[in-house]
Structure formats: structure tokens, C-alpha cells
Amino acid sequence: VKPVVVTDPPRTDEALVAALGEYGVATLGEAMGRTGYLGPHLRPIYPGARLAGTAVPVVCWPGDNLMIHVAIEQTRPGDVLVVTTSSPSRDGFFGELFATALAARGVVGLVTETGVRDTAELTEMRFPVWAPAVSAQGTVKATAGSVNLPVTIGGVVIEPGDVIVADDDGVVCVPRAHAGEVSVAAGEREAKEARNRERFKAGELGLDVYGLRPLLERLGVEYRPYETP
Amino acid sequence: VKPVVVTDPPRTDEALVAALGEYGVATLGEAMGRTGYLGPHLRPIYPGARLAGTAVPVVCWPGDNLMIHVAIEQTRPGDVLVVTTSSPSRDGFFGELFATALAARGVVGLVTETGVRDTAELTEMRFPVWAPAVSAQGTVKATAGSVNLPVTIGGVVIEPGDVIVADDDGVVCVPRAHAGEVSVAAGEREAKEARNRERFKAGELGLDVYGLRPLLERLGVEYRPYETP
Amino acid sequence: VKPVVVTDPPRTDEALVAALGEYGVATLGEAMGRTGYLGPHLRPIYPGARLAGTAVPVVCWPGDNLMIHVAIEQTRPGDVLVVTTSSPSRDGFFGELFATALAARGVVGLVTETGVRDTAELTEMRFPVWAPAVSAQGTVKATAGSVNLPVTIGGVVIEPGDVIVADDDGVVCVPRAHAGEVSVAAGEREAKEARNRERFKAGELGLDVYGLRPLLERLGVEYRPYETP
Amino acid sequence: VKPVVVTDPPRTDEALVAALGEYGVATLGEAMGRTGYLGPHLRPIYPGARLAGTAVPVVCWPGDNLMIHVAIEQTRPGDVLVVTTSSPSRDGFFGELFATALAARGVVGLVTETGVRDTAELTEMRFPVWAPAVSAQGTVKATAGSVNLPVTIGGVVIEPGDVIVADDDGVVCVPRAHAGEVSVAAGEREAKEARNRERFKAGELGLDVYGLRPLLERLGVEYRPYETP
Amino acid sequence: VKPVVVTDPPRTDEALVAALGEYGVATLGEAMGRTGYLGPHLRPIYPGARLAGTAVPVVCWPGDNLMIHVAIEQTRPGDVLVVTTSSPSRDGFFGELFATALAARGVVGLVTETGVRDTAELTEMRFPVWAPAVSAQGTVKATAGSVNLPVTIGGVVIEPGDVIVADDDGVVCVPRAHAGEVSVAAGEREAKEARNRERFKAGELGLDVYGLRPLLERLGVEYRPYETP
């Protein structure tokens, strides 16, 4: 891990972040061709948590949260801290004091590959966090890592300034360079889904709405009446 | 996987389904000799979710929800969709549009070995779902599977028309052929538990309620006063 | 597993248990030098669950809850049942009838390495339970184990009479011999955190509050302005 | 679990078992339409292990190998013991003494969902075993299960007398009713693969051998020269 | 974690260690009443590895092997290094240079909860290692832990000077205080197994060798001829 802190990376435009934040995580993933989703292991610490913001990626050493302290100095209002470790580590890297510091700076939430603690207090503060684990296990501050270098979670590369959107379905990353087109595509998808929703409510079948019957025939799907064994 | 759709399998009688739905999952599992439970990995997407219905088993290919579309056409009011995959796949096979279509047909819920998405919307609709994961990762519609052939979850074989009961403790399958006797046995067990509950409330011990003291003696359990190490 | 039941082990003093129960699990773990935490796999069955009590450690055979019946007879008001198995077993060892019996004896909750069931009823009773899994799978009563011999969970040794504190962050064990000093250290830590909380609220950085800048220099952390790739 | 032992179930014809044993596990799975494979968790205890035989399915209680003793009495030469548990249990259910007893009866090997032990001795005896774990942890003999009732492993139902074939790739189950047709299909597949092998050796591409180029076009796969980022 | 190094703990007598090393891990676990086994996750890095020695327990911080360096100074000929971490960490804590240093001091092997690397070289050196993972991921030397305080692996407490025996079946710990009686019990068990082996070879059944038929009757096991479904 290079002990590097990149300062002042550009962020995605605030209005674009807000526009993307109008959509659900699943819609955004579909709008990006089924990419960008960070994986089912990242769960919100309370139901109904939501956020949209710009990524400040951090790499910590296992069991060591030193670089979160370093990262906080690099945050701006509207940012989201995105914490990973150089190898898997589910200790409680983050708690209520960090959230207090971040909230004071206008940071809108945390996405982390580590454990978090003080979840009762974080929930009361309504500081939204997505994490794979809750853990009270403490960490040290001894080894360097990086801030604002790209990180990957679940096979998705997250660059500083990319858009992070998170809800009950998990977390998605929209690259800064494609934020505009993804916002448009998400809007189109949502409109199409709204039309389909009406058809489904009226009792139409997906087989017809999506025109799947020819495919079934091509695949040789056989319909066969039930026979008593 | 045979690309087969079995049409019009018989369902367990509606009244029997309703009767079984009066019991908890744990009671039904005990009434079947500690069998029928699909495993601790299937969790409800919201606390307090409950369902009882008749199984429509589906086999999908990993990352591919085509056969859910096919299955919906085969559902009747009172059915439960039971989705498995030919190998493990936790992507988001199912979301709010599917639930809208199923609710329009009177289907009472979903049990799936895959991930689900749109959990906020599903919760708001009170469409009950049991699944091992929440995932926003999208799926394709390209490969055939089966509908209404038997499937297995957690070592339990589920035939079309079997009774599925689910609550906060998970999901149980009651075979159609044994639904009547299981209902009777569950009633007896519940009555017995009610009597025992009163004894426990009164401070009696399980050792006496269940007559376990002779067993302890046979097993050579030794009672020994505490000694300071 | 020795089939032994140790009777009447000493418990940590009630007032000390109450004092420790005032602190969160994370604070107590830190006060013990980042030890004593039983691990992130133990989750409360409902949010906001809390307990503090004295441990009654139990070892069961996999799929067999006989020794829980034995253990109940050994409990006193203020105790916490701490259940492990001789090898991993996530079946539903514990449910509402056991909780009824324990509540009748003044036992304040359960920490278990096994699955639990009847979680809806347990939640309604507000009987707090920490467990790695919810499972309706039933158990037998056939094989002996131990009560009030030391057990280990997550690498932590739990002796009978030790203090168990649990909240949304998980479970911590405070050894009886150190309960007094840990209580003092936790108080000091909490006071220090309160002071730091005010500084963070005022916008101070952890880098300064904890004096970390010289460490960063020693580690060779390099600050580098963002460059367009 | 029903405490039932089914006696004298029919076995697949010996010659058919031998014929199926000529094929690899992967070939047989393909010949059955990509079904019948018990999953990647079952590994041989030594490289190069191979077997083909008729299944004697057993259900044990976790941590309890009583029913293996019961099952041995039901075995005939050419059988394979197939052991599962009513819930997951990786203890060492099986070791060298059992293998000695089975070898004395002409049983050709073991497939188990549990752990095994004495692997050095089993390897020396060349008694082939497929298991998910090696464990020295001992078991008890206290709780009943079943022999020769159907079991499921990895979603595959195994009936008594079905054909089990296993090699370095894992384990496959060929249902007794389809053993003949599967043998024919496997032979055809192997012949076709032999022809394709020659084409691949000669440098032909799968895209041409399997005629995949039109599919790529239909899927909109775009070929694009590399550009320096 | 207390930053403590305990010097010169007593070791189990050399002759007793040698005597225990004559038995397999499974035999020793049985001789201790099915306790002492560290779990199926610890695997030898090459088949046929074996060791018997006295434990030098080490606690490291995740991703940090500093305390292994500290521990080496505390070793004597005949010792086994037993390495754990304060929370799970599978990085490559140990490689060929460490093995060179340990071999130079007469240390007979390593048991570790972490990853190891240079396995090709370790195998060539025939330096036996049991570990849950092979990993090339490097570690730092920054945070303190302990040497010769008790540790736990798989629920088993390991004190300095206890006997560690390991083979293809995994690792067992025999407490120093019980080494003599365990050695005797293991000898008795092995003798009994030798007698049973002859009976099994002669075709006797475990049902008779162990006298299990009355138990089956008590459990209500029903024998039922096969019926065509």
C-alpha cells in the first residue's frame, strides 16, 4: 500500500449527485448495464437509510483505523467516506466519535468493508452507514495506507469524486465521467418501469410485456400436464 | 436442468393450508419429527412477515430470472413462488415489479434461494419474501429451467402443491400427502406446549417436566461443588 | 466433554454488574485493552436489546439441548445463560418455553453460539438473546455436556460468575477478578470520549486531538495534489 | 427424521454401474443435462481416487454416527455409503475402523457430508472417500436416523440403489431409472469431445467448432481496437 | 491484548511428549473425552506432516507478525510455535526465513490461525506447518501482542508448555497437567481399537461389537422392506 494522500480531487457536480440520488440503487445498476453494484455484503445499519454523495476512498491496514483520521481532513460537505482494508478485517473501525466529526464537516455517510460499532448511537444520529458487520472490537493507529487513491469493492473500482448512492438494497458507484448519461438512462428506465407496473397491475404477464414467448420456443421449453407419480 | 413446465399440478386443499398457517414454523417442524425446515439462511425481509400457501417450485439458471416469468403464468391465488437455481446465485432475481404481478394474481409470497431487491418497496407493499440475501445485482433472461418439477432447499424436497409456511423463524414445507396429519400433530404439540408453559411459569424445571433426571444418571453426569482454582 | 455440573460458583457482585451495565460493549472492550469481545457473529434478536448479568456457561452436544435443561436448575436471579457446543451447531436450541422458565427464575437473558427460535415471541416477551442464527430446526435431549465449567467464544474464556454485558454492538465478557478495575477504566474512557466528542463537534480533527501528525511523518505518508490521469 | 431402515432396496444392474464408471464425473453431469452433480464441497481425500457403485443413503444426527453402524449391515458388495446429517455437522464421523468393516463387505467407498478422520490410514488402504472436511473430532452413538430413505446433497436427490460415480472432479448421482440412457448419452458425448479435441489441437477455435459467431452478433458484442488510456 | 512476554514457562516432560507423539490426533482426542481438537480448519501444508512438541503461544495483531519475532527468542528445542491473532487475519504471517530461524533453534513446527507463505520451500525443508490458509500477502511489524500467555483455538485453551500433536487429521492440544493420564488412556484406546479391527476384518458388525442393538430398539428404529414407489 502506497502511503499517499491525494489532495483536492475533483468531485462530481453537486446537482448531478442530487439527481442520481433520486433513483434507487437497483435502477442505477441496471442503467449502467448491470454494473457498479458493490455486492450484497454491504448492509445499512438501520432500515430506510439512504445517501448520495461523492467518494473519498480510503485504504487502511487490517485492525488499524489511522487512515480514517487522515481522510477526514480531506473531506468536504457532500462527501461519503469509502473505507477498505488491504486484507479482510471486520473489526470495529468506525464509531460514534468519527460520525460526530464527519457530521460536523457535512459528510453525508460511510460505506466500509470493515465492521462498525456504536450502531445504536449512529442510528439515533441518523448517520447512515453500510457495512458487512457490526463489531465492538477496537483498532490501533499504527500503519499507513492511502486516501483518494482508487479502491475496489466487490470488483467495482471507486475513484475519488465518483458518486456513491446507497439504500436498503445496498451501494452503487457511478463513475464521475458517466454521471450525466447514467442519470438520463436511469430516468428512462424508471419511466419504462412505471409503464410496465401498470400493465402488471392489470394482470399482464412478463412473458408478453417483455416478448419472451419466442425465446422459450427457441430454448425448447416443454409444457407438460401434471401426472400423478 | 430439464426445460419443462408442468401445468396444473394439484394443490393442497385450501382449508388445510389455512389450518397449517395457524401454527408457527418451529411447531410444524417438530410435528413432522424435526424435518421439513428449509434452513437458517432464509430470512424474512421485514420482521413479522408470515405466509401460508401452496408451492410453485421454479429452477432458474444462475444470474437469470427467465423462469420466474414463466412461473407466474402457472400461479393461482393462494400460491407461493419457490425459486431455486441450478448452482448458487445471490443476485437480485426478484423485485417490486414481479411482486406487483404476483399480487395481482393472488400469489401470497416468495421463498427464494437467490437475492432479492427493492426491499423497501416490497416491505411497503407487505409482500412477504424469505431470501438469503438482498442484492441489487441485475439478471438476464436467456437460459431455460423448470417450473413445477420438484426442487430441494436445505435438503428438503418441495413438490408442487406442497404447503409452505413461513414466519420470523424461517420456512417449512409440509408435503401435500401429509398435510392433514401434520395439522393434527401440530395442534397436539401446541396444546402440550401450552400446558408446559404454565408449569414453567410456575417455576417448574424442564428436568422434571420432561423427566430427564434418570437420563442424566445413566449418562454419568456428575454434580460437583465449585472449588476456587 | 466432561459430564460435569459445577454447583454454586461465586458470582460477581451485583452492584459491580450494575455499574458495568451502564457502559456500552465497545467502551468495555476498550477498557480491557481491546479484549473480551465475543465477536461480530453474535447479534441481538431485536434492536435495542441490552443486558448485564453473571455468566452460567453451558456446553451442549451438537443438535442436543439437554444441558440447557440442566443449567436452568443452576441459575439464580441476575444470571445470563451462555451456551456453546462441542462443535459448531446452528440448530434452534432455545425458544419461548425456555425463556418462560428462565424469566420465572430472574435470569436476564441468553448468549448462545447456536441458533434460536420463536424469535417473534422472545421479542414480544423482551427476553434478550444474542445468537449467530435464527433456526426452527429442533434438537434432541440425549448426550451430556457441562454446566459451569469455563467455555470459550471467539477466543475469549468465560468463567462462571464472570460479567456478561451485551448491546447492539454484540457481547463482551468482563472477568470477575477484574470487574472493579474495568468499571473504573470504562468510566475514565467514557469521560475522555465525552471531552473528545465536544472537540469533534467543534470541528477539530482526530489528527490533532490524538496527536497523530508526527506518526504520519515517521511513516512517510506523502501528500500529493490530484493529477488528471 | 423418521427412525426407519429400509431393507433390500433394488440396486442398479452391476454391468450398468461398471459402464457408467468408465466415464468422468463431468461427462456424466453433462450427459444428464447438467444435473446430478453433488457440488464442489465434496473433495477426494487423495488425488486420483475413483469409484462407481450403488448408493446406500444414510441420515445421521449431528455429531452422532450411530446410523453408519446400522447402515453397514444393509450393505452389499459394490455399494457406496452416502452419509448426510439432519443439519450441518463436520465432525469426524468416519475413520479407518469403519473402512475396514466396509472393505470386508466389498463396499467400494464413502461419500459424506460430514468430516472424516484417519485420512492417512484411509489413503494407505486406498479406501476412497469424498468429504467436505477432515476432522478428528469424535462423535457419539445416541440418536436415530434413517438408512435407505432418499437423501439430498447439493440439491440432488439420491435414492437407494442409484449409481454414484466419483473422481477428482467430485461426485455425481445417476438415478437408477435413467442409468441406461445416461450411459448411452455419455458415450456419445465422449465421442463428440474426442472429435472436438482433435480440432482444438489443430488450432481451430471454439467460436467455429460450436458455431458461436452468429450468437455474438445477436448479443451485440463489439470488437474495438485497444486505445491507450 | 496485554503486551506481555512470559519467560521460561515450564514445558511438559520430553519423554511424555515423545510418548504422546506416538498416537494419532484422533486417538488423543478420543482419549480426552472428545476434547482438545483445534478444528478442521487447520490443515498441514504437505501430506504426511507430523509433529509433537511443547506449545509457545503467541498473540499477534491482524496483519502484523512482530510478536513472532519476539516469540522466537523464547523458544527451546522441542517447542512448537502456536500463533493466533486478536481478530481473524489470513495474511502470510510466516515463511521460509522464519522456518530457517526456528529450525536453527530446534523448534519442531508451527500451528497458526493465520496464513503462511513460501509453502514450496517449507515443504522442501520438511518444516511442518498447520494453517487455515496459504497467502502471499505480507505483514507489518508495528503493534504489540503477547507470548506465553494462554490462547484459544477452536474453543480449546492452550497454555505454554502444553503438548501439541499434529498429523493429517489436524491438531490436538494435551494439557501439561494431564499429559500422563492421556498417554495411558490413548494406549488403552489403541489396544482396544486393534482388537476391534480384527473383528471388523473378520466381518463382524459394529452393531454387535459395540452392543448397539438394544439402543436401536429403545429408539424405536423400524426395519421395513423396500416398496416400489
Next chain:
Amino acid sequence: VKPVVVTDPPRTDEALVAALGEYGVATLGEAMGRTGYLGPHLRPIYPGARLAGTAVPVVCWPGDNLMIHVAIEQTRPGDVLVVTTSSPSRDGFFGELFATALAARGVVGLVTETGVRDTAELTEMRFPVWAPAVSAQGTVKATAGSVNLPVTIGGVVIEPGDVIVADDDGVVCVPRAHAGEVSVAAGEREAKEARNRERFKAGELGLDVYGLRPLLERLGVEYRPYETP
């Protein structure tokens, strides 16, 4: 997933690949500051497997190996196929026919996040493969993915033409842009390790070789003679 095939990406110079291939995976990871290692889940299918080559990254859909066929056309002598999936999938994506085709083109091996099959044949061919699982489960050819777009494994980004080195310790990726400097650093590290090896052989301690005693003092490590408990 974008259905894109990038053609003719530049490869790292052949001589540099050969030079890097002289070093072990652990040495290369250290030479890159403890980065580049793909994780402990990727294991060689036979002991002693080794490779060094240039990456051809592939993204497949779960349960679908279509894009491996597409990728083969893009390979050159000296390449390594690096296969990932858009979500986890451990089916048998790759077997002996693919290896035959790749060997015919001079491709030196495979690194894959999926399962592989025909491992006996692959071992006999000495075609080296690193994978997390062996699985006979077959796949389809129905859904598009990408070839020669960057992929990530274990948090490491792999670009087409990067150097892949693999041995018994796993797999490391050396970025094309840094191949030269990493080769130099690895040489220096190896030379230093050779010097240290001699010191360790002579009985020196790592505490002195690496000058760690002042650190122990700073960390407050306390040496304390053993006391009988």
C-alpha cells in the same frame, strides 16, 4: 457488463515477463509494497505449478463460459487467461478441451475466479490453473461479457498485458507500467533475504536482524517470569 472485446492490447515485454517469473509470488508482492496479491482463495490445481505470462482478462456471466471462447481468439503465445464473473459463480467453466485449445496457441495457463473441471487431465497435461474451486457443474453459452477490459480480483485491478506470476503461494499481478522497477526491487529483496537467511541459519534473531528491540520498548512490551497459577 459492456459486451466489448478489445483487440490487440499491448503486452509487457517478453524478457521482463521472464525476469519476473524468476521470483516467487511472495517476493513480488513485497517488492510492490505488499500489493498485487489476488488473495488466498486462488489455489493451484497441482503442487509445484508455476507460470508467468501476460494477462488476457475476461468477464463472464455466472454459469456461462461463452466469453472464454471469445477470449481464446484474442490470445497470443505467452498469454495467461484471467477469468472473472459479474457475480460469484463456482461452476466448472473450464476443462481439458479448453486447455487443449489454449496449449495449441501457446497460452501458458489460467487464473480464474470460477470452478474448473477435468483436473486429473489438466494435471497430466501440466496445464497450470489457479482457481478457488473444482466443480464438474456445466455451464451454458448464452450471455455476453467482455475481453481485454480491466477486471479486479481480490481488490487488485488487472489490465490486459499486465504480468501474472503464480506459484504454490497463489497469484500476483504486476502492472505493465511498473514491470521493470518491480523486477529490480524483487532482485534487491531476494538478495537481502539471502543475506538474512545466512544470519538466521547462524542463530541470529529477527529482533536483532531487523532492529526491533527499540520498537518493543516504545510499545511497552513487558517481560515477566512465569508464575504458577
